[in-house]
Amino acid sequence: MSSLGNFVKRLRDIMRQDAGINGDAQRIEQIAWLLFLKVYDTQEETWEFDDDEYESIIPEDCRWKKWAGEKDKDNHIINEHLLLTGDDLLEFVNNKLFPTLKSIEVSKTTPINKAIVKTTFEDTNQYMKDGVLLRQVVNVINELKLDDYEESHAFGEIYESILRELQSAGSAGEFYTPRAVTDFMAQTIQPKIGEKMADFACGTGGFIISWLKALEPQKKTVEDQGAFDTSVYGIEKKQFPYILCVTNLLLHNIDTPRIYHDNSLLKDILDYTEDDQFDVILMNPPYGGNEKNEVKNHFPSDLASSETADLFMSVIMYRLKQNGRAAVILPDGFLFGTDNAKVAIKKKLLGEFNLHTVIRMPHSVFAPYTSITTNILFFERTSSTKETWFYRLDMPEGYKNFSKTKPMKLEHFAPVIEWWNNRQELSEDGFDKSKKYSVQELIDRNYNIDLCGYPHEEEEILPPKELIQQYQEKRASLNADIDRILEQITGILGIGNI
Numbered sequence: 001m002s003s004l005g006n007f008v009k010r011l012r013d014i015m016r017q018d019a020g021i022n023g024d025a026q027r028i029e030q031i032a033w034l035l036f037l038k039v040y041d042t043q044e045e046t047w048e049f050d051d052d053e054y055e056s057i058i059p060e061d062c063r064w065k066k067w068a069g070e071k072d073k074d075n076h077i078i079n080e081h082l083l084l085t086g087d088d089l090l091e092f093v094n095n096k097l098f099p100t101l102k103s104i105e106v107s108k109t110t111p112i113n114k115a116i117v118k119t120t121f122e123d124t125n126q127y128m129k130d131g132v133l134l135r136q137v138v139n140v141i142n143e144l145k146l147d148d149y150e151e152s153h154a155f156g157e158i159y160e161s162i163l164r165e166l167q168s169a170g171s172a173g174e175f176y177t178p179r180a181v182t183d184f185m186a187q188t189i190q191p192k193i194g195e196k197m198a199d200f201a202c203g204t205g206g207f208i209i210s211w212l213k214a215l216e217p218q219k220k221t222v223e224d225q226g227a228f229d230t231s232v233y234g235i236e237k238k239q240f241p242y243i244l245c246v247t248n249l250l251l252h253n254i255d256t257p258r259i260y261h262d263n264s265l266l267k268d269i270l271d272y273t274e275d276d277q278f279d280v281i282l283m284n285p286p287y288g289g290n291e292k293n294e295v296k297n298h299f300p301s302d303l304a305s306s307e308t309a310d311l312f313m314s315v316i317m318y319r320l321k322q323n324g325r326a327a328v329i330l331p332d333g334f335l336f337g338t339d340n341a342k343v344a345i346k347k348k349l350l351g352e353f354n355l356h357t358v359i360r361m362p363h364s365v366f367a368p369y370t371s372i373t374t375n376i377l378f379f380e381r382t383s384s385t386k387e388t389w390f391y392r393l394d395m396p397e398g399y400k401n402f403s404k405t406k407p408m409k410l411e412h413f414a415p416v417i418e419w420w421n422n423r424q425e426l427s428e429d430g431f432d433k434s435k436k437y438s439v440q441e442l443i444d445r446n447y448n449i450d451l452c453g454y455p456h457e458e459e460e461i462l463p464p465k466e467l468i469q470q471y472q473e474k475r476a477s478l479n480a481d482i483d484r485i486l487e488q489i490t491g492i493l494g495i496g497n498i
Contacts, residue, residue, distance in 0.1 A: 014136045188378070193224050198233040236261060269319075272318045335375060351385075384439070
C-alpha cells in the first residue's frame with residue numbers, strides 16, 4: 001500500500017467527521033476491533049491453506065472478507081458495487097455483526113485461536129454513527145496487504161505508532177510501556193528457547209513482543225519454532241488493551257495467543273501450584289490504584305495491601321518458578337514505603353528471592369501519562385538476597401524531560417548496559433550513583449530501599465491525584481516508622497503499650 005505510512009492519519013481524518021466518535025480513546029478503540037477482524041481474516045486464510053478441514057468460528061456472512069470486501073489476486077475488491085454502505089452497513093454492524101460475535105459459543109475444548117473472537121468482542125463497542133464514513137474507514141483498512149511479508153512487517157511498525165498514541169488517549173496510556181523499556185528488560189533477562197514467560201497485566205503486549213524479539217535469533221529448528229510460539233502467556237483485565245494485545249500477537253504470527261481477558265488479582269494466591277508458575281516474569285503492574293476488600297481477601301493478611309502494585313508483587317512472587325527470573329517496574333512508593341504490607345512484601349522478597357539489582361529510572365519515562373518516578377527490580381527465585389546493587393540512570397545529555405515527541409530510546413540505557421557486567425560503586429558530586437548494599441543494611445533501614453536516588457532533581461509539581469497519592473504513601477511510611485520506634489522505646493522502658 002503506497003500510503004502505509006499515512007495510515008493512522010487517514011483513519012483519524014475520516015473519524016473526526018463522525019458524531020459518534022468522542023475523543024482519541026474511542027477513535028483508537030474503533031480502529032482496534034476493525035483491525036482485529038482484518039488481521040484475523042488474513043490469519044484464517046493461512047489456517048485454511050494449511051488445514052483442509054479448518055472451519056471458522058465466525059459465521060460466513062460475518063467474516064471480514066464477506067462484508068468488508070473480498071480481494072482478488074491483484075488485491076482489488078471483488079464486486080465492490082455490491083458492498084454495504086450507509087445505513088445498510090450500520091444496520092448490519094450494529095444488529096448482525098456485533099450480536100453474532102458477542103454470542104459465539106465457546107467451551108474448554110475450543111481452540112485458543114477461535115475462542116479469542118468471542119473474548120475480543122465481549123465488551124467491545126461500535127461508536128460510529130455515519131455508515132458512509134464507516135465504509136470509508138473499512139476501505140482504508142482493507143487496503144492493507146497483510147499476506148505480503150514486507151507490507152505485513154511494515155504494518156507491524158505502523159501498529160506500534162497506534163499503540164504509542166495510547167499515551168495521549170487519556171487514561172488509556174496506562175496500557176503502554178515505552179518500547180525502549182520493554183526491550184531493555186527483555187534483553188537483560190536473557191530469554192532461552194523452552195522457557196515460558198508471563199505478564200499478568202499485559203496491556204497491549206509490549207513485554208511479550210519484546211520477549212519474542214529477544215528470543216527470535218535462537219530459533220534453529222522446527223522444535224525451536226514450536227517452543228517459541230508457545231513461550232508467552234498474558235492476562236489483561238480491560239477489554240480495549242486486550243483486543244490490541246491479541247491483534248499484536250496475530251500480527252507477529254503467533255497463531256494461538258495465550259492471552260486471557262481476566263483479572264489476575266481475583267484468585268487466592270495460596271492456591272497457585274507449580275503448574276501455575278513461569279520461568280520468567282516481565283511486568284509493569286498498574287500502580288496508583290486502590291483495591292476493594294474483596295480483592296485483598298485473596299491474599300494472606302500480612303500481604304493484603306490496598307495498593308495495586310503491591311498486590312501484583314505478591315502474585316509475581318507466588319507465580320515465579322524455582323530458579324526463575326523476573327524484571328518488574330515499580331514506583332518509588334514501593335521502595336520507600338514502610339507500612340506493614342510493604343514491609344511484609346519486601347521481607348518476603350529479600351528472604352525468599354535474590355533481589356540482585358534495582359535500576360532507578362529517570363523521571364518522565366512514562367510522560368505524558370504519569371510523572372511518578374519508577375524503578376526496575378531484577379530478582380531470581382534461587383536463594384535469599386545477600387546483597388543488592390542500586391544504579392541510578394540519569395537523564396541523557398541534552399534532555400530535561402522525556403515527552404511524546406522525545407521519548408526514551410533503547411540507546412539511553414547504554415550506561416546501564418555498560419555497567420551491568422562490570423559493576424562498581426560510583427558517585428557524582430558526593431552522591432551515590434551506584435552502590436552495593438548487604439541485605440542486613442536493607443533490613444536495618446526497616447526495608448526502606450530508596451537508595452541512589454536523584455539528589456539534584458528540581459522538585460516537580462505533580463498532577464493533584466498523583467501528588468495526593470505520593471503524600472499518602474509518605475504519610476503511611478512515616479506513621480509506620482513512628483509506630484516502630486515507639487514500640488522499641490516502650491519495650492526498653494518496660495512500660496508496655498501507651
